[in-house]
Amino acid sequence: DAKTTQPTSMDCAEGRAANLPCNHSTISGNEYVYWYRQIHSQGPQYIIHGLKNNETNEMASLIITEDRKSSTLILPHATLRDTAVYYCIVGSSNTGKLIFGQGTTLQVKP
């Protein structure tokens, strides 16, 4: 079973920040939080991951709470091409085994 809980769907206006929440209350000390997204009928695309510190890359920012029980993925300026299913996954960094849940369907609207 997936170790994360995400809202089923969210909307965001184009150009605004999209904030996608994820709960992972049973995360253990050596587990990372990974975010992937999947655009219709394509393979999942890696976005970002982190252990306990906030992370930022060219695609997004990841904010992890101090107790590590939840996190938020931030797309700073959402575009229509960001419409996708976003998966929050908790797992060990060097096993390669990812347990996907249902994800959040993000709809970016003009």
Add this chain to the structure above:
Amino acid sequence: DAGVTQSPTHLIKTRGQQVTLRCSPKSGHDTVSWYQQALGQGPQFIFQYYEEEERQRGNFPDRFSGHQFPNYSSELNVNALLLGDSALYLCASSLRAGMNTEAFFGQGTRLTVV
């Protein structure tokens, strides 16, 4: 860098037949994982190969088997196909030896069993 490549992209098989799907990992990656994604669902982990051996396995029957070659490429074999095996099959590659690495996915093979 071609990334993770999978072949074929689409495939139609008949119930009871056998199928082989292929995956070439991203350059520099040594670990290959396979996932099954039914329509409307998240990907489900099938198994993972590293150093030509199956290292981890998800909740899939023995009809699902695999292989990894010395060049790190991999095959997924499914025997005695069922209608329920119709899905998108995804291959992901990663670098096992390093910590803090991510998995890269191919575009998948769409298998339809009729």
